[in-house]
Amino acid sequence: MARKKDDGGIRIIGKNRRAFHEYHVLDTWEAGLVLLGTEVKALRAGRVNLGDAYGEIRDGEAWLCKMHIGPYEMGNRENHEPFRRRKMLLNRREIRKIRPRIEEQGLTLIPLKIYFKRGRVKVEIGLCRGKKLHDKREDKARKDADRRIARELGRRG
Numbered sequence: 813m814a815r816k817k818d819d820g821g822i823r824i825i826g827k828n829r830r831a832f833h834e835y836h837v838l839d840t841w842e843a844g845l846v847l848l849g850t851e852v853k854a855l856r857a858g859r860v861n862l863g864d865a866y867g868e869i870r871d872g873e874a875w876l877c878k879m880h881i882g883p884y885e886m887g888n889r890e891n892h893e894p895f896r897r898r899k900m901l902l903n904r905r906e907i908r909k910i911r912p913r914i915e916e917q918g919l920t921l922i923p924l925k926i927y928f929k930r931g932r933v934k935v936e937i938g939l940c941r942g943k944k945l946h947d948k949r950e951d952k953a954r955k956d957a958d959r960r961i962a963r964e965l966g967r968r969g
Contacts (some may be wrong), residue, residue, distance in 0.1 A: 867921030
């Protein structure tokens with residue numbers, strides 16, 4: 813994925829577009845990631861896939877699981893494992909706020925995007941509820957209607 817600059821010196825590495833199709837995003841947080849050197853270099857090359865990734869809370873710590881960071885080409889035998897669990901850096905207060913909603917309400921932590929912010933790797937995680945099939949159809953119909961309206965307004969203007 814091409815590197816994009818966002819406002820405030822943020823360079824987006826990857827987005828999880830499927831998350832907005834599959835889930836209702838109820839709340840979002842920004843978390844840092846504990847990474848190895850070769851992982852950061854691979855991220856700078858854009859070698860990340862957030863497709864199947866999810867977050868979990870174990871022993872009072874937040875973890876990001878199944879996020880694929882491809883191996884760094886110039887890495888040697890010390891290269892990282894692509895699918896390892898990575899620790900997310902959140903405040904205790906944030907973790908205490910998230911944990912009951914995951915356990916009691918059946919919500920899921922999903923990474924929405926990963927980016928560099930002032931030289932540090934950050935991940936935006938969302939507290940999500942899965943969409944039903946009819947919700948997905950409504951969203952698609954709404955997008956189609958918006959697209960038709962925009963097309964008509966473009967023709968008139």
